[in-house]
Amino acid sequence: MQMRKGGSVRRARPGRRENKKLLVVTEGEITEIQYVQGLTQHLRTAGVTVVPCTVQRGGGEPSRVLARARALAAKGDYEAVWLVVDVDDHATLDAVLRQCDTGSETVVVSNPQFEVWLLWHFTDSTAPHTAGSLKKELRRHGFVGACKHLPADFPFDRVDHAVGVAKDKSRATALNTRGPNPSSSMHLLVAALQGRAAGT
Numbered sequence: 001m002q003m004r005k006g007g008s009v010r011r012a013r014p015g016r017r018e019n020k021k022l023l024v025v026t027e028g029e030i031t032e033i034q035y036v037q038g039l040t041q042h043l044r045t046a047g048v049t050v051v052p053c054t055v056q057r058g059g060g061e062p063s064r065v066l067a068r069a070r071a072l073a074a075k076g077d078y079e080a081v082w083l084v085v086d087v088d089d090h091a092t093l094d095a096v097l098r099q100c101d102t103g104s105e106t107v108v109v110s111n112p113q114f115e116v117w118l119l120w121h122f123t124d125s126t127a128p129h130t131a132g133s134l135k136k137e138l139r140r141h142g143f144v145g146a147c148k149h150l151p152a153d154f155p156f157d158r159v160d161h162a163v164g165v166a167k168d169k170s171r172a173t174a175l176n177t178r179g180p181n182p183s184s185s186m187h188l189l190v191a192a193l194q195g196r197a198a199g200t
Contacts, residue, residue, distance in 0.1 A: 021052035025069040042156035063092040087111040110184035117184040120162035163187040
């Protein structure tokens with residue numbers, strides 16, 4: 001506080017505070033981005049306080065996703081940096097997981113692919129999958145062609161069901177690790193978007 005002439009008090013204005021936000025960098029260029037953006041819109045509609053989120057494509061291979069994330073993070077004010085990648089046949093995945101386990105980034109891994117997380121919005125299937133079998137299953141639920149684009153009526157309101165399937169003890173996967181087929185740690189990113197600790 002500062003004194004004005006005549007003894008009145010002038011309160012100092014608080015400095016402008018920018019909102020902290022999450023940076024999410026995805027391996028895929030379409031599906032994952034559409035999902036995270038659609039989910040954040042749904043969560044707001046559902047009355048959840050959503051952490052502001054910037055979603056960017058990372059360029060495929062996990063090492064390129066990490067490099068992209070670090071370049072973007074250096075230019076922005078982010079509270080946390082998340083990478084969303086698949087197991088697939090990526091030769092650099094384990095090296096990236098080790099780097100992020102001791103660094104400031106967090107990696108969400110889906111085995112074999114992100115599409116298994118999408119499938120869990122419709123079913124609690126526990127059978128191992130290939131890329132081909134995932135596409136076949138998703139086509140039964142409104143996906144078309146190569147299943148790159150989410151259907152217009154994708155059931156974001158079923159995210160709690162997907163979370164429940166992912167947290168089942170047979171598929172539980174910690175951050176920065178690869179789990180069994182099928183598994184995904186996307187439920188931990190969902191918790192972060194909701195402003196909750198990853199384990200709650």
